[in-house]
Amino acid sequence: MQKKSISIIGGGIGGLATAVLMAKDGHDVSVYEKNECLGGRASIFSEKGYTFDMGPSRYLMPDLFEKFFNEIGENIHDHLDLAQLSPSYKVFYPEDNTLKNINVYADIDRMADQFEQMEAGSGQKFRDFLKTSGEQYGIGMEFALRNYDSLMDFLRRDVAIKGMKLNIITTIDKYVARFFKTPIIQKIMQYTTVFLGTAPSQTPAFYNIMSHVDFAMGVRYPQGGLHAIATALVKIGKKYGVHYYTDSEVVTVNNEQGIVKNMILKDGTTITSDLFIVNADQARFETEMLPLELQTYTKKFWNKKTFAPSGFIIYAGIDKKLDALEHHNLYFNDNRDESFGAIYDHHVLADDPSIYICAPGKTDPNVAPVGKENLFILVPITNGIDISEEEKLSYRDKIRKIVEEMTGENLIDHIEYERIFEIQDFKDRYNAWKGTALGLGHTMMQTASFRPNNYSKKLSNLFYVGHNTNPGIGVPMVIVSAMLVKERIEEKVK
Ligand SMILES: Cc1cc2nc3c(=O)[nH]c(=O)nc-3n(C[C@H](O)[C@H](O)[C@H](O)COP(=O)(O)OP(=O)(O)OC[C@H]3O[C@@H](n4cnc5c(N)ncnc54)[C@H](O)[C@@H]3O)c2cc1C
DSSP states (O other), rough: OOOEEEEOOBHHHHHHHHHHHHHHHEEEEEEEOOSSSBBBBGGGEEEETTEEEOOOBBBBHHHHHHHHHHHOOOOGGOOOOEEHHHHHHHEEEEETTEEEEEOOOOHHHHHHHHHHHHOOOOOOHHHHHHHHHHHHHHHHHHTTSSOOOHHHHHHHHHHHHHTTTTTSBHHHHHHHHHHHHHHHHHHHGGGGGGGTTTTTTGBBGGHHHHHIIIIOOOOEEETTHHHHHHHHHHHHHHHTOOOSSSSSEEEEEEEEETTTEEEEETSOOOOEOSSEEEOOHHHHHHHHHHHHOOOSSOHHHHTSSBBBBBBOOOEEEESOOTTTTTTTTEEEOOOHHHHIIIIIOOOOSSOOOOOEEEGGGGTTTSSSSOOOEEEEEEEEESSSSSOHHHHHEEEEEHHHHHHHHHHSEEEOOOEEEEEEEHHHHHHHHHGGGGOSSSSOOOGGGSSGSSSSOOOSSTTTTTEOTOOOOOOOOHHHHHHHHHHHHHHHHHHHHH
C-alpha cells in the first residue's frame, strides 16, 4: 500500500493503538478527539489531590497487550510498570443476615481449597472448570484475533470444527450451575460476564474462557492507572510522527463518489485525507454522520441490538483510609434476578444493586493524598433512560449506604470530593449510543462474524475500530481491534 494520509476520529484506546500501527508503517496519521483528554473511556481527571481513572480499572489479558507491544517492536515493560494484584479482588455478599466476604486469587489451588470448604467436591470441579477454560481460551483467541467478512467465514469447515469444541449451545449461568450448587460460588464464576456487557442468562457458555483470564492470569495494575496505557500509546505515536488534536469534535463528514471526501471539525476546520478511521461510537457515527443510503448499518439494525448496560459511577475522595477494602471489591446483591431484570428487561434502577469499588490507592501511592482513599464506585445500570436530579441523589445515597456496610465505616462525613457520572454523561462525553458504558454486548448473535464489520460497505476509504466492531469490549479487545483494522486496510486499500 502506498503511503496515505489518515484521519482517526476519536482518541480512545482503539484510535490511539491504530494510530501507532499505521504511523509505524510510514503513513501520515492525525487523531481528532472530541474531549480535552486522550484515552476515551480510559481518560483520567484530578481534583483536590485525587486522580481518578474515569473508566477501566482492571488490566486483564496481559498476553494480548504483549502481543500488541511486540507487534510495534516495543518492550511493554519500558512503558508500563505492572503490579500483579493479590488478592485479585474481594467479594462481599449477604448471607444469613450478615455481610460475608471472600478474597479471590489468581491461584487455582488456593481457590479450589477455598471453594472446597464452602461446598464439598467443588474444589475438584473448579479444577475441571478451569482446565476447560484454559483449553477453550486458546481456541477463543483464534476466533477473536481475526477479521470476518460474512457468516460463511464462521461456517468454514476448519473454523466450525474448532467452534464445536467451544460451548456455544448453552449459556454461562446454566453451564456454571452444572459444576457448582452454592450461590456465591456460582456468582463468582459468572461474574466475569460483566466484562462482556451481558447478563449470564444471555451469555454463551464459551465465555467461560474469562475464568481462565480471572483465575489463571489474574489482574494487573499499571502504576498511574489504566490511563497509563493511553499515555504510553501517545508517547510511541509521537515517535512515529502522529499528530494529536484534542477538543476537536468531528461534526460533519462529506462524501463524494463512493468515498469520504473530507470532514469538518466543530470549529469549522475542514480536514481532507486519504483514509478515515472511526473510533467514535460506530452506531452514532453511521446513523448521524452518513445519509441513509451510505449507512452499512442503519438505525433499524442498531435498534435491534443488545447494548451493554450504562454505569452509575461515583468518583469519591475520602479523607481517611478504608482498611476493609482491597484494590478491587465487589458487592454481590442477594437477588440478582431483580437487578438483571432492572437492567435488561424493566429499564429502571435496581433496588438492590451489585456494586464494584476500585480503591487504587491500595497499590498506587500517587492517586490520593497520604492517609486518604480514592474510590471509583460503579453500579451497572440500564442504558437509554433519563435519570432526574432527584433520582440521582437518592440512588447515590443508596449506594453510599451499601459502601458503608461493606467498609464498616461512616463515609458521609468523610467525603472530601464527589462526582457522579451516569447515562447522560456517557452520551455527552463519549457520544455513546443510548449512554452505554461498554458498547455492543457479547451475546451469541453479537460475537465474531455476527459483530458489525470494521469497514464501510458503501464508502471505500472508511474504516472502524473500537468496542462495537471485532473482537469486542474491553481495553485488550480494542487493542486487538486496532490490529484487525490495520489488516483490513491492507487488504482493501492499494
Ligand atoms: C466504567 C467502565 C469500566 C470499564 N472497566 C474496564 C476494565 O476494568 N477493563 C477493561 O479492559 N475494560 C474496561 N472497560 C471497557 C473499556 O474501557 C473500553 O472497552 C475501551 O476503553 C473502549 O475503547 P474504544 O477506543 O473502543 O472507545 P472509546 O474509549 O469510547 O473511544 C472513542 C473516542 O471517540 C471520541 N469521539 C466520539 N465522537 C467523536 C467525534 N464526533 N469526534 C471526535 N471524537 C469523538 C470519544 O470522545 C472517545 O474518546 C470499562 C469501561 C467503562 C466505561
